[in-house]
Amino acid sequence: MQTIKFKNKPYLLNGYSIVGPLEGKGPLHNYFDYILKDDTLKEKTFEKSERKLLQDIIVGAIDKSGLRVSDIDFFFGGDLLNQIVSSSYTARELGIPFVGLYSACATMAESLALASIFVENGLANNVVAGTCTHFSSAERQYRFPLELGNQRPPTSQWTITGGGASIISNSPSKIRVVAATFGRVTDFGIADVNNMGAAMAPAACDTISEHLKNMGRSPKDYDFIATGDLGKLGSEILIDLMEHQKLVLGKNYADCGCMIYDKTERVFMGGSGAGCSASVLNSYILQKLAKGDFKRVLLVSTGALMSTTTSQQGDTIPGIAHAVELEYINEKNDNLKDKELKQKVVTTKLNNKKKENK
């Protein structure tokens, strides 16, 4: 089945996010762990800045969880740069076994899903899943040299500078991973690279409806459903497509790309990039979950899978969306869990003493 339900429900121990100055001026500014003053991060090229940004995010997530790098069994990640170099070079600095991924802007949910599978099945104790993007490196790789100052069409989006990472663990926290759905690649024939929201919306619709069906839920069962970076137009298309399936996305639905920027900013349809859902998940969404303001959340990161070469060769843009369902553990269960944990610690200590005595 396309949806994987977790019996043990691995814990999401902590999330960490860093964003650039523009994103830091947006409505979520109080939720981010760190807001860059200088988006070059004192590096000589924007590609090296992006790499430094991801490194800071991963290390930040590990630190915030009270862990050391050596406690992390695997690093799941990818990014938008050709050959996912930000992630690979970050993995080189960290020395953690590396599972390199590519799902364009759907990477946050893909890495979270695989990370959860590893912890769920006892293959790891602590893993880190994360990604980021940098406006300036994405812009010059996918579009035009920044110096040209090209005009942008109204349907375009703004690749965010920022990202986030989560620690999935078998150590208790207030947030658990309930299920994950890996998406199918869909293509409704959009060829305009300045309208990626429209290209990705059908994939989001396919994955959300598949997830709901397999979980036996309706959109109402979620306190919050977040798509990755469909932007204003793309999320309107998604709402329409869902309505055709008699699934109503109401006030509990928002797109991370629409949430991240202030409405007065000239970012056209809103934010995009792998870092978009990564930074919003690992700030606003996780904090709301940890407090119990959200009891159940569906994160649906969305990716457009074209390259500059496929666009130049006249191909249309395939989209993908991966979904991860998260839940807040209510206090009752939580106390129970704490008791279980204490019991486990006591048993382990007793066993260790027995061993020593032998």
Next chain:
Amino acid sequence: MQTIKFKNKPYLLNGYSIVGPLEGKGPLHNYFDYILKDDTLKEKTFEKSERKLLQDIIVGAIDKSGLRVSDIDFFFGGDLLNQIVSSSYTARELGIPFVGLYSACATMAESLALASIFVENGLANNVVAGTCTHFSSAERQYRFPLELGNQRPPTSQWTITGGGASIISNSPSKIRVVAATFGRVTDFGIADVNNMGAAMAPAACDTISEHLKNMGRSPKDYDFIATGDLGKLGSEILIDLMEHQKLVLGKNYADCGCMIYDKTERVFMGGSGAGCSASVLNSYILQKLAKGDFKRVLLVSTGALMSTTTSQQGDTIPGIAHAVELEYINEKNDNLKDKELKQKVVTTKLNNKKKENK
């Protein structure tokens, strides 16, 4: 732990390989499922040829296993083109839920390892893992336009046209997946993109020694140890590095890049590319395993994780290697397995009859 040991040992049901005309003239020509006469596959661009090649490989593997596309739960794959477009567009054609990966030329082992984890843990019945490369698309993306006819330095390698895919399944076959090790990213400071064997050898050494340590084995315990695409120089460096750790790679060791071409061909240090270990695994190695000529094999796909941008910006080349251990099921176990299977079929039939009678 970096090495994942499979208790249920998922089956490798079947492998399928296609190679180009030059590779088809090599010493392994009798083992490939299909040898292309025309490496354009009648497509208008080499990027579209590569995509068609991967599609043919994936469908070939499914067909050869007696399955339909709808029997496959997930497709694990990636390739060398920017944004892994060969895999993404193949996933679009197939409609199978897609887990996009990037590990450069280590993709075959990475996809095989993740695929095995899914089947091992009951998350899927049948999955396909595969990758390919095309000389002409890789050459013009990573190096120079083909029309330039540039000279190549003696340490360079030749990206193969070809690839392979495996079906990992819970249906019995003669080959099982025993364990997998996800590699760490290592970098010994090689910056020469025409000497990738040297850049990847330390990663291969790290992963092999880690795998051997965690499995409690020595190189002698394997009938065959295959690295992905270190080439002649890279595999000599690996042998040296291993000797420093007092691990001797003997006659049971070979590099897929050295195996694939005839010695008279002007391919310098040998073959490379994600398709290299993919095509050799899914032809020669699997056929030898299925016959019992090899009882235990370690596949170590090796990847160089740079991009043209990192090279232009003066970065050195990080390497990665992922390892998958495969074993032949000897006749005794095999018969037992067959009996179990027959028993299972009988039980299922009985249960079905009971249901009908109710």
